[in-house]
Amino acid sequence: MPPSKARRSGGDRALGLLARGSAVTILGLLVALLATLVTAGAPAAARFGASFLTETEWRPNTLERPRLDARGEVVITGGEVEIEEVPPRFGALPAIWGTAVSSGIALLIAVPLSLGAALFVVRIAPRLRVAGPLSFMIEFLAAIPSIAYGFWGLAVLTPWLQTVAYPAMERLAGGTWVAGWVFRTRLADGTEIPVGLTGKDMLCGGLVLAIMVIPIVTAVARDVLRSVPRGQLEGTLALGATWWQSSWGMMRYARAGLFGAVMLGLARAAGETMAVTMVIGNNMQVAASPLAPAQTMASLLANEFKEASDQLHQSALLLVALILLVMSLALNVTARSLVVGGSSRTAAAH
Amino acid sequence: MATQRLSIRRVISAGAIAGSAAASVAIVAVLAGVLWYILWRGVGAISWEFFTTDPTGDPTGDPAAPGGMRHAVLGTLALLLMASAVGVPMGILTGVYLSEYAGERWLAGPTRFVCDVLAGVPSIVVGILGYELLVVPVGGFNAYAGAAALAFIMAPIIARTTEEMLRLVPDSYRAGSLALGASKSQTIVRVVLPAAAGPTLTGVMLALARVAGETAPLLFTAGGARLISADLGQPFPSLTQQVFDYATSPFPSQREVAWAGVLVLIALLLTINLAVRLLLWRTRARAKPR
Numbered sequence: 001m002p003p004s005k006a007r008r009s010g011g012d013r014a015l016g017l018l019a020r021g022s023a024v025t026i027l028g029l030l031v032a033l034l035a036t037l038v039t040a041g042a043p044a045a046a047r048f049g050a051s052f053l054t055e056t057e058w059r060p061n062t063l064e065r066p067r068l069d070a071r072g073e074v075v076i077t078g079g080e081v082e083i084e085e086v087p088p089r090f091g092a093l094p095a096i097w098g099t100a101v102s103s104g105i106a107l108l109i110a111v112p113l114s115l116g117a118a119l120f121v122v123r124i125a126p127r128l129r130v131a132g133p134l135s136f137m138i139e140f141l142a143a144i145p146s147i148a149y150g151f152w153g154l155a156v157l158t159p160w161l162q163t164v165a166y167p168a169m170e171r172l173a174g175g176t177w178v179a180g181w182v183f184r185t186r187l188a189d190g191t192e193i194p195v196g197l198t199g200k201d202m203l204c205g206g207l208v209l210a211i212m213v214i215p216i217v218t219a220v221a222r223d224v225l226r227s228v229p230r231g232q233l234e235g236t237l238a239l240g241a242t243w244w245q246s247s248w249g250m251m252r253y254a255r256a257g258l259f260g261a262v263m264l265g266l267a268r269a270a271g272e273t274m275a276v277t278m279v280i281g282n283n284m285q286v287a288a289s290p291l292a293p294a295q296t297m298a299s300l301l302a303n304e305f306k307e308a309s310d311q312l313h314q315s316a317l318l319l320v321a322l323i324l325l326v327m328s329l330a331l332n333v334t335a336r337s338l339v340v341g342g343s344s345r346t347a348a349a350h
Numbered sequence: 351m352a353t354q355r356l357s358i359r360r361v362i363s364a365g366a367i368a369g370s371a372a373a374s375v376a377i378v379a380v381l382a383g384v385l386w387y388i389l390w391r392g393v394g395a396i397s398w399e400f401f402t403t404d405p406t407g408d409p410t411g412d413p414a415a416p417g418g419m420r421h422a423v424l425g426t427l428a429l430l431l432m433a434s435a436v437g438v439p440m441g442i443l444t445g446v447y448l449s450e451y452a453g454e455r456w457l458a459g460p461t462r463f464v465c466d467v468l469a470g471v472p473s474i475v476v477g478i479l480g481y482e483l484l485v486v487p488v489g490g491f492n493a494y495a496g497a498a499a500l501a502f503i504m505a506p507i508i509a510r511t512t513e514e515m516l517r518l519v520p521d522s523y524r525a526g527s528l529a530l531g532a533s534k535s536q537t538i539v540r541v542v543l544p545a546a547a548g549p550t551l552t553g554v555m556l557a558l559a560r561v562a563g564e565t566a567p568l569l570f571t572a573g574g575a576r577l578i579s580a581d582l583g584q585p586f587p588s589l590t591q592q593v594f595d596y597a598t599s600p601f602p603s604q605r606e607v608a609w610a611g612v613l614v615l616i617a618l619l620l621t622i623n624l625a626v627r628l629l630l631w632r633t634r635a636r637a638k639p640r
Contacts, residue, residue: 015535019447022440023461026509029502030464033475036482116373124371134374141381143619144388145563147590148612151597152384155391155605211384214377242363247370264470271472273566274594298474298566305478305570318478325475332470 033325041319044312048090052319055091058284060313062087090316092323094284098202098294102280103269105206105290110214111262118221119247142215150275153208158279162199166291185289196291200281203290208279209269217265220339224257225250260338267331271324273298297324392613395606405576416604419611421578425587429572430562432497437504438554444505445512450538465506474566476502481570491573493586499567504557511553515546552626559622563615565590589615
């Protein structure tokens with residue numbers, strides 16, 4: 001029966017080709033992603049080099065200002081003030097700083113709470129028969145779109161910080177060095193500005209991010225703690241350990257996986273775009289105070305990419321995207337190598 | 351001495367239990383509060399007009415009656431449909447490849463790794479790729495670019511869940527089918543995939559739920575629009591992007607409509623989530639070999 005045989009092998013070949021083609025396509029997409037960002041970001045990288053990471057000035061437009069001489073005085077020729085043109089400059093440090101501070105605040109709040117809740121879900125909730133509902137709630141909250149959290153931040157958190165929390169903090173700190181540091185901040189060019197006026201700032205961004213990463217960190221930490229062998233837990237209990245001592249033993253045993261959970265949270269926080277864009281104030285500056293408006297790498301892209309008509313501006317933005325991509329890939333690869341086994345599926349779903 | 355140390359560590363432990371419980375209560379309270387607020391505002395703002403009318407009036411002027419988001423609801427559904435048309439087959443086929451074709455071949459390891467890693471790529475970066483590959487050459491935002499960006503996010507998730515689910519299908523199924531004279535492709539299509547259909551569908555729905563709420567990849571691809579046109583080569587509306595536009599609008603009337611949009615979005619996600627649970631529950635009830 002040659003015809004049937006031929007049809008069969010034809011079907012086999014077709015499915016094999018399709019399957020392999022799909023796998024290659026997915027691989028190719030990551031390659032295309034990297035290649036696109038590298039080639040498009042190359043002009044900016046060539047122009048600014050390493051200073052792209054350390055410069056604080058991000059100015060897409062050409063600046064016209066009076067030319068100053070060596071003594072800092074305006075140069076006047078023929079009765080006219082001489083004007084010099086300063087070409088656009090792109091330094092990404094403000095966006096990197098904003099990403100680091102807002103994600104840092106988010107982790108500072110989310111990690112202790114998430115670990116506490118994960119321990120509760122694994123060790124206490126089953127006895128109270130609330131593990132199921134609690135887990136469902138945490139997983140559902142991880143699925144709420146970021147735009148919803150951002151809108152809440154904009155509508156509730158921002159005005160509350162602006163009109164209630166910050167004034168109260170200012171009254172408490174009143175005139176101490178804390179107030180001087182938190183409510184006034186010195187920018188890179190030396191000017192001192194008051195901050196905490198709008199409620200849209202790095203602290204607000206960090207708080208919203210904390211709410212967004214808590215579900216994912218809790219869910220992964222829960223899976224990691226669940227995968228600790230029973231013998232480990234029972235062994236410590238048999239030796240007379242208290243609840244906390246045996247829990248501490250569990251966490252020490254699973255520390256790599258828990259660290260992975262935190263890294264996944266960090267990757268999510270650092271790559272989060274919409275919610276942060278709505279509440280961080282969108283201002284490219286490096287300020288020490290968490291109450292200063294800022295910009296993250298992702299929010300910078302969301303704000304400027306559409307309007308960037310200038311070649312160099314676009315190239316600089318794509319270079320920022322490349323930094324963001326490489327950073328998230330590094331975080332994810334590390335996290336995934338630490339979080340092993342059953343929990344990798346929870347991680348993939350988010 | 352011994353008893354004293356005992357009591358101190360007991361106290362510490364009790365404190366830790368209280369702390370752990372307090373952390374859970376705090377999380378649930380805050381998150382439930384946020385969710386409740388969002389739902390409450392949405393329920394207050396939703397109306398029949400939301401589903402039946404498009405935005406009205408000048409986008410930059412204060413509209414007394416901003417209209418609904420019919421265009422955006424349809425746009426999101428259309429984008430999800432188009433993204434699924436590409437992302438689902440691609441994901442399932444990749445899953446089939448990883449589970450059925452690749453032992454430890456050079457392609458399988460990297461593909462698996464890339465699928466895992468792609469799940470963590472910030473979605474705005476995916477949007478930028480869509481812009482460079484599918485918007486710049488065409489000269490404008492279009493629905494295809496938006497759908498492709500979403501498909502790019504879906505495919506790796508579906509691939510990994512499909513692979514895991516196919517691996518759970520016992521090898522005896524494959525051996526039986528091959529012994530009856532079926533070819534490899536017949537075995538995969540008629541025996542292995544149907545045996546894992548339920549859980550594979552779960553993976554598809556999870557991927558759908560993930561992209562349905564995405565805004566960032568659509569910003570520079572679909573581009574958003576105030577009306578929906580049958581011409582997919584034009585800027586295309588989506589619920590998330592319309593909500594973003596209205597949420598950041600200075601006009602209270604538009605922000606009000608945005609709350610309704612958020613509610614519809616969450617209702618969509620909750621539906622998908624519950625469907626997944628129902629599906630998993632039915633699959634388990636049939637007592638599959640696991």
